[in-house]
């Protein structure tokens with residue numbers, strides 16, 4: 793079974809999460825391609841797609857959401873999992889977490905997982921620094937690679953069942 797793991801990431805924290813997912817699924821013998829979402833030309837080759845993005849201002853990165861929107865109908869015919877990486881404390885009270893729950897419904901994803909990300913204040917541009925100063929979320933690396941690996945394992949288990957059915 794051919795599997796695509798595609799990701800939208802600005803500063804690399806989410807890319808590393810996606811790479812761990814791809815590597816973990818590959819240990820089960822699946823043929824896994826790992827790509828930045830903007831580099832994906834088409835998805836017809838794949839039977840399963842795992843698509844994720846960092847969240848900025850409640851939105852997925854545009855390369856990831858663009859890939860999903862461009863292939864919405866085709867994705868509905870495949871086995872799809874979505875994941876979002878973010879620091880939920882950046883979200884203002886009352887604001888929806890992000891747009892990706894509706895994405896999960898649109899492509900009939902098996903699941904949409906959320907993982908904590910990483911925030912390196914020094915890397916941010918001037919506008920981002922101003923926003924982060926105002927919202928003052930915790931800074932640092934909050935990624936939980938054990939949780940990420942467990943999620944990838946559960947996907948691999950489901951793919952194994954799909955492959956024999």
Ligand SMILES: Cc1cc2nc3c(=O)[nH]c(=O)nc-3n(C[C@H](O)[C@H](O)[C@H](O)COP(=O)(O)O)c2cc1C
Nearest residue numbers: 801802803804805806846847849850878879909910
């Ligand atoms: C300007 C800015 C806005 C952000 N907005 C959100 C947000 O709305 N929701 C959220 O969960 N995380 C938000 N985050 C946190 C990022 O999603 C988190 O730092 C993520 O790990 C970045 O991933 P990347 O390194 O792959 O780009 C924001 C971070 C920055 C710098």
